[in-house]
Amino acid sequence: xxxxxxxxxxxxxxxxxxxxxxxxxxxxxxxxxxxxxxxxxxxxxxxxxxxxxxxxxxxxxxxxxxxxxxxxxxx
Amino acid sequence: xxxxxxxxxxxxxxxxxxxxxxxxxxxxxxxxxxxxxxxxxxxxxxxxxxxxxxxxxxxxxxxxxxxxxxxxxxx
Amino acid sequence: xxxxxxxxxxxxxxxxxxxxxxxxxxxxxxxxxxxxxxxxxxxxxxxxxxxxxxxxxxxxxxxxxxxxxxxxxxx
Amino acid sequence: xxxxxxxxxxxxxxxxxxxxxxxxxxxxxxxxxxxxxxxxxxxxxxxxxxxxxxxxxxxxxxxxxxxxxxxxxxx
Amino acid sequence: xxxxxxxxxxxxxxxxxxxxxxxxxxxxxxxxxxxxxxxxxxxxxxxxxxxxxxxxxxxxxxxxxxxxxxxxxxx
Amino acid sequence: xxxxxxxxxxxxxxxxxxxxxxxxxxxxxxxxxxxxxxxxxxxxxxxxxxxxxxxxxxxxxxxxxxxxxxxxxxx
Amino acid sequence: xxxxxxxxxxxxxxxxxxxxxxxxxxxxxxxxxxxxxxxxxxxxxxxxxxxxxxxxxxxxxxxxxxxxxxxxxxx
Numbered sequence: 351x352x353x354x355x356x357x358x359x360x361x362x363x364x365x366x367x368x369x370x371x372x373x374x375x376x377x378x379x380x381x382x383x384x385x386x387x388x389x390x391x392x393x394x395x396x397x398x399x400x401x402x403x404x405x406x407x408x409x410x411x412x413x414x415x416x417x418x419x420x421x422x423x424x425x
Numbered sequence: 426x427x428x429x430x431x432x433x434x435x436x437x438x439x440x441x442x443x444x445x446x447x448x449x450x451x452x453x454x455x456x457x458x459x460x461x462x463x464x465x466x467x468x469x470x471x472x473x474x475x476x477x478x479x480x481x482x483x484x485x486x487x488x489x490x491x492x493x494x495x496x497x498x499x500x
Numbered sequence: 501x502x503x504x505x506x507x508x509x510x511x512x513x514x515x516x517x518x519x520x521x522x523x524x525x526x527x528x529x530x531x532x533x534x535x536x537x538x539x540x541x542x543x544x545x546x547x548x549x550x551x552x553x554x555x556x557x558x559x560x561x562x563x564x565x566x567x568x569x570x571x572x573x574x575x
Numbered sequence: 576x577x578x579x580x581x582x583x584x585x586x587x588x589x590x591x592x593x594x595x596x597x598x599x600x601x602x603x604x605x606x607x608x609x610x611x612x613x614x615x616x617x618x619x620x621x622x623x624x625x626x627x628x629x630x631x632x633x634x635x636x637x638x639x640x641x642x643x644x645x646x647x648x649x650x
Numbered sequence: 651x652x653x654x655x656x657x658x659x660x661x662x663x664x665x666x667x668x669x670x671x672x673x674x675x676x677x678x679x680x681x682x683x684x685x686x687x688x689x690x691x692x693x694x695x696x697x698x699x700x701x702x703x704x705x706x707x708x709x710x711x712x713x714x715x716x717x718x719x720x721x722x723x724x725x
Numbered sequence: 726x727x728x729x730x731x732x733x734x735x736x737x738x739x740x741x742x743x744x745x746x747x748x749x750x751x752x753x754x755x756x757x758x759x760x761x762x763x764x765x766x767x768x769x770x771x772x773x774x775x776x777x778x779x780x781x782x783x784x785x786x787x788x789x790x791x792x793x794x795x796x797x798x799x800x
Numbered sequence: 801x802x803x804x805x806x807x808x809x810x811x812x813x814x815x816x817x818x819x820x821x822x823x824x825x826x827x828x829x830x831x832x833x834x835x836x837x838x839x840x841x842x843x844x845x846x847x848x849x850x851x852x853x854x855x856x857x858x859x860x861x862x863x864x865x866x867x868x869x870x871x872x873x874x875x
Contacts, residue, residue: 385427421710458505488538791822
């Protein structure tokens with residue numbers, strides 16, 4: 351993982367991020383932790399795959415190999 | 426696996442967790458063990474993929490590479 | 501593989517286990533052996549994917565990377 | 576690969592085995608060789624995916640990562 | 651990663667690139683960073699999968715194993 | 726790769742082999758080279774996936790992780 | 801990667817090659833660079849998946865794990 355990726359993720363600890371997973375699922379949650387495989391810990395997570403029926407997931411651990419992209423909030 | 430992931434899983438040993446697997450399957454069971462690959466041991470497990478027809482699986486070993494996310498219960 | 505996984509599998513040597521594979525196939529057989537990749541040796545195996553048309557497979561070797569979960573029998 | 580797997584495959588060298596591959600293909604052939612990745616050498620191989628239209632493949636090398644399970648003949 | 655790949659990506663830092671992902675998604679964004687796994691940091695990113703309904707994603711981290719190809723702008 | 730696999734492939738250098746790839750594609754070509762990952766070099770290759778519309782590919786390099794099986798010609 | 805593969809790719813630097821990717825996409829472009837993972841740099845690239853609607857991609861980097869086969873031009 352490049353230093354820039356680490357830096358961006360560290361700057362966004364405690365902030366809401368959008369995560370897209372393989373298979374099409376989208377999550378939105380507050381970034382609590384991560385490691386070099388992009389394993390993520392999110393809290394207050396919502397499954398936003400279907401905008402009309404969001405589901406609350408709360409605290410979750412995401413296995414990094416499912417991650418397609420991570421998008422921090424606009425500043 | 427980040428220390429935070431290990432910490433969260435250790436705090437939830439003996440508690441009910443929700444596990445989503447690749448391919449869309451959902452499980453709910455009591456977390457008995459885990460390792461750094463997210464291989465999991467669950468007991469009292471139910472396959473909750475179809476809410477209308479949950480199936481009891483009891484004690485199971487989940488191979489970690491199938492795991493998408495793990496969600497501990499709300500505190 | 502965690503010690504607990506090894507312990508559970510060792511306790512179930514010689515017993516009937518249920519194995520779910522990627523792609524949706526289900527097997528039921530007597531556990532004869534395993535290794536740390538979850539490669540399995542089963543005997544008296546039945547393919548239980550279609551409950552109405554179970555097929556006898558007898559002694560089989562399962563390549564571990566196909567395994568989703570292993571479920572020992574209820575005690 | 577566990578010693579038991581090696582032992583079973585060695586005992587079946589020269590015998591007809593059934594091999595199921597990822598993607599649903601089934602093969603039946605005489606086991607001539609194998610290695611620790613479950614790469615296989617089979618001879619007199621038939622593609623038995625469609626029972627009504629079996630195809631003769633003769634001598635083949637199977638790349639191990641395609642193997643789901645190997646089933647020796649009943650004794 | 652070949653030196654040429656590194657060189658091309660370095661020459662395009664700060665420029666708009668097109669990225670195609672496994673599963674068919676297309677992205678267009680300004681290249682801010684990369685590493686040897688092709689993990690990418692893009693800003694001002696748009697999801698251009700459906701040309702008629704582009705979606706703004708802003709700053710994103712792309713996990714490299716999803717990347718099919720990267721196309722710098724014509725000079 | 727087992728010694729037997731290497732031996733079979735070496736014996737078939739310069740001969741026509743059939744190669745099946747993941748995703749269902751079939752190739753037929755003259756084996757010019759290979760390595761331990763089953764990366765292959767074939768010449769006079771034809772794409773024989775659709776028997777009614779074979780396509781000539783000539784000299785090709787096949788990335789080994791796509792290979793399902795390799796079948797030398799009957800002797 | 802076998803020496804022969806390296807040799808063929810080196811002989812074709814600067815020449816038009818055909819590349820087939822997992823998922824069915826076909827590319828045609830001038831080979832500018834490669835490495836041992838079959839990561840490729842192509843220029844003047846066209847997406848030739850649909851012969852009736854080729855798309856110009858220009859200079860691209862292809863992540864090697866997407867490559868199925870590479871076909872140099874007939875001599």
